[in-house]
Amino acid sequence: MEHENGTGVTEFVLLGLSQTWEIQLFLFILFLIFYSVILPANILIILTIQGNPHLDSPMYFFLANLAFLDICYCSVTPPKMLIDFFNRHKTISYEGCMTQLFFLHFLGAAEVFLLMAMAFDRYIAICNPLRYASVMSRDICCGLVVASWAGGLMHSIFQMTLITRLPFCGPNELDNFFCDIPQVIKLACTDIYMLEYLMFFSSGLSTLMCFLLLLISYGALLVRLRVGGPSKGMSKAASTCVTHIILIFIMLSPAIYIYGHPFCNFPLDKVVSVFHTVVFPLMNPMIYTLRNKEIISSMKRLMGRHRLWKGKQEEV
Template identity: 75%
Template sequence: MEHGNLTRVTEFMLLGLPQAHKLQLFLFFLFLLFYIVILPGNVLIILTIRSDPRLGSPMYFLLANLAFLDICYCSVTPPKMLVDFFSCHKTISYRGCMAQIFFIHFLGAAEIFLLMIMAYDRYVAICKPLHYASIVSRGVCCALVGAAWVGGFMHSIVQVVLTIRLPFCGPNELDNFFCDVPQVIKLACTDTYVMEMLMFSNSGLVTLVCFVLLLISYTVLLVKLRIQSLCKKNKAASTCVTHIIVVFIMFVPALYIYARPFRSFPQDKVVSVFHTVVFPLLNPMIYTLRNKEIISSMKRLMIRYSHWGGK
């Protein structure tokens, strides 16, 4: 800390990781396994979609963007956490803390908006199949994905601007393994009630509204599918169910963290680990294991590369 007229926090201590050496070692290898599976899994999805003309529909274009977001998202906090397992002085600088907050909310919000776009894509495909190609063209998809990134940036910049305006003069201990608004804001040496309400509106209410809208849209789609032919019904229903699973996996932890008062609960760290480390791993597994086209394309891609490698 720096001393002058006012003591200013220049770093935060991360107390969220366990102190027992054996448990730290076990968690290190467990999370490292998650991390080395996340990256190849998402990269493989992107390469498969880009290399196979059969996967040229907007749905797969959006899925490739979702995989890219997962790669970025799981690169914000896990690397620092893995290093801290072997560090005696588990700290993060003030600027590093603000950077973590920015990228967590930037990428998380962009992913939420992308899931909204994917729901819109499925609505058009099921309810207006004859006009699907003209309504959801590649240009429209690119514009919508760009809007999702811009929306994520706007959401995140509000979080960061509100946070950096707060005075931090001690204590500087965060009971977590990374920086996030609910923990950091409680360390401010001022009344944060108004800030908490603003951040709750910007994060909690937005997440809740998006979650409810997604549930309503997929419920309507599943009802619409009852009048489709059996073949189209099964394929579309399988895709919708996959999207619903991902929506629940992403939104339930986010709602627990942001759509409630900023108070500490014993299970907070477990939910945070699930939301930032385990959740990105589940996306590619769910989409690939439930999608026969992607699995077939992956097999063809690996066979093609194995033939090239054998020459």
Template identity: 65%
Template sequence: MGQENWTVVTTFVLLGLSPAHEVQLILFFLFLIFYTVVLPGNVLIILTVWGDPRLGSPMYFLLANLAFLDICYCSVTPPKMLADFFSRRKTISYMGCMAQIFFLHLLGAAEAFLLLTMAYDRYVAVCQPLRYTSMVSRGVCWALVGASWAGGFIHAIILVGLIAQLPFCGPNVLDNFFCDVPQVIKLACTDTALVEILTFSNNGLVILLCFLFLLVSYSLLLLKLRARSPRGQSKVASTCITHIIVVFVMFVPAIYIYCRPFRAVPLEKVVAVLHTVVFPLTNPMIYTLRNKEVKSAMRRMVGRYGSWGRELSK
């Protein structure tokens, strides 16, 4: 097939989560309630960390960046999903589909690399406490956050480059509520075996290696903490356990989606919803609920703004 016939498909049709109108209406209000409750919480985390000098350590700086990344990540697919609940024919343009894949994987990979940075921060705090301020300075943190975004960009641009060169000249129906690599590749009217291997190497393999590295590193840190005093051991261990929870919450659904052959599997849409809509916004909340310093800073900030509001109303 000549290159001039490539990308004949200009629009993809999304089947969504359910064909039943009643179910779509229920899901719309559930997701809307979830967003109106959890999204402001993530914004509050960012404002609290940036506004309270007591939270000036690298750990909280990275937490604020995680909350920002998750807010961006949850702005890629859910807005269109919510709008599509009221559409009889759910469609997305070819360019919109490529953009959705690009930003989804840019932000997802950046978050994975940021979690590696947070693991490095905890490693230095536990194993090199006397050198912590020099090894994890604010400049180093900015550099590592920038590297996370750069790594996410490289990952996403390679992925989109592999998909964009495929010809789409036949079926255009995606059995999902957003564009993602496995479903889109299956619609290409050519042999995609090589592309599937390359995308798995760039996507599934990277996810799996990051997950295993984080799991091993935090397990070793917990073993290292056994030599600490009970008081210091308890606080740092709690932080490490929180990180492990977030690692599982983020990576297990991603492994289920991307670390397998490109074919439909049971509960794929449910896992996709958890991975792209629910879990990202809850990640920073998990850190906050297990961190007394952040909760205390939030109460101080809310109390401070509340007192200002009362003063202005007088």
């Protein structure tokens, strides 16, 4: 049955990460262990920040939202990838493919906008500390988070408006383990020359510009902190900026690689896609946490209270 846009393709075939059963089994076990450890840890980060009044600040509010976004982002493609390890014929319906595309770019763009909100928060904290409480109020923070989600939604709607108009009538094999724009548009039965450039500007170039803008912003803040002289507060602020820079590199570098080059296959495409959609998103809040003593100590207290409560329940 053909879709309204004229496509005769009702499903796409995913070639996956490997065709060798032993390698697929190894990858399944590896990713399952990774998810079993890291996913609950990200949930613990959110619970720790929400349950500790001492962490009731804009910086931790944004971090909790980043962890939530990363959990959502890692729920788009990995679950099907794990299931497909046991399927000889890996397929995804046309509707499922478009759904993956929508949420990948919706959540991915929302994370980029949230990183910019976090950079604005650090700018106010370092450059205007006396006005920080009034500028970064709870309403403003919530507004920035809502704006991040809205920006991601607008970006995804723009991408989907272009993709869903394409006719698919011939080949339906995607050389990947999920649906993404660089692979999907190459299967369209029409000239995609202009579309490739539109996608490059809307995803690749825009991500690169955000990446450079964030790096310049944090670089300027580090210079300002260095000029301000050594102190405990300055050292802590500098450490936070360095952590944010690490997050920026981890989150945006793979996206720049995937969407910033011509839409043709490169040897590292699948490897970068795995890190971009599976590994790095769940690792981001963890990296932030490992460099933050306040969150670590709050986690220990939270788990200590849980063990104490569980022990009392067992006694009863």
